Amino acid sequence: MTAAATVTAAVLVIGDEILSGRTKDRNIGYIADYLTRVGVDVCEARVVPDVEDEIVAALNALRARYDYVVTTGGIGPTHDDITADAVAKAFGVPIGEDPRVIAIMLERYRPDELTLARRRMARIPAGAELIENPISRVPGFHIGNVFVLAGVPAVMQAMLDFAVKRMKTGAPMLVETVEAGAVPEGLYGDALAAIAAAHSEVSIGSYPSFKDGRFANQIVVRGKMEAAVVAAKSAVVAMLADLRSKV
């Protein structure tokens, strides 16, 4: 049994509105969930403001390091939408109005409705492939290992379906969750550390949540090899049963 090939990704969320707290990001979680399920491991996420140098720096750091980068936000028609220009700058390629996008827009708008603002959305870096947008038509794009999606969650989600089809995917992460419930982390932490040390092919996490004044804990076993995940989960279940029998 060999470890499955690993495919990695980062998420780059672009937008002042996330950093001011005005808009609560829902894209990182959605993309993380989605990519994890198809076998692409999200290794990092960043949120940067609508500032070209910041976007360029983050893009170049992330695209050099991971197989893929998925960006969200900043591809609309208003002056604060500067993602396409930043991506072109990061890749050092020219950017201009893409006739493919103009053609798509003309299916929706009359020529006199193509305001300068709307034409901004046709600015696509040279060499990029378009990413379909079944919601509001105007596409995202894909250049090198970077996928540029909308910020509005419904639109981003629709685009992501198309983006993922162009990614190579690895073995999906297998995830098993064991409910520890009210057993305190501090009571099982030592035994869990021993299990984690003995099962190095998987990663084991312990996650408390707090609701109505009480903590409840879950232990999560993650790995790409089924036998290893099953074995570690069994060890966790047995450890909790043993602890509960002693209480």
Add this chain to the structure above:
Amino acid sequence: MTAAATVTAAVLVIGDEILSGRTKDRNIGYIADYLTRVGVDVCEARVVPDVEDEIVAALNALRARYDYVVTTGGIGPTHDDITADAVAKAFGVPIGEDPRVIAIMLERYRPDELTLARRRMARIPAGAELIENPISRVPGFHIGNVFVLAGVPAVMQAMLDFAVKRMKTGAPMLVETVEAGAVPEGLYGDALAAIAAAHSEVSIGSYPSFKDGRFANQIVVRGKMEAAVVAAKSAVVAMLADLRSKV
């Protein structure tokens, strides 16, 4: 009128569970909202896994660049909680069991309940100050310009109240929102760009949302000088009224 002093911060979310999508982060939005209101500008956020080198690298990048870094996650009792050790490594200081934390824990636990796992939560980098935790008692800590908080939102939020008391704060950001409703961004984008260019003391963003098959737009004016924010908002309101009168 002089521009108010700017205080900056970054948020560093630590945890595999966010990057796998298992847990949806709610801390970035909460902290961004809170700090923005007290006049601390959140300029960047990152999510990194429970990997020491990754935490150290992100911490050192962010603490060098911003006035403050607020971290969430990784300070519990289990083996995957490695934030305190990573912070000590980033600062190049020793870490050991802090008698102040042991004393706090002994108010809650009998000595024989102080498992090795629980004692892990007493590991605090040398020179750090504790941050109160009114929910589950075991504190966070503060070293240099880094504030280390829990990952569970209720606990993080309680700790943040205490953390912010130790920060210098700038002039709060003033935010005015204008409902553009169903007026398309593509229709007002050109005029809005002109307003943004003429009102450079504020930042103006346009934010679409999509619900029940329809887009609705909001225009947000942000700035630290009241007169400038009011003037830009008036220009936006007048521009929209003009557009609506022409439809």
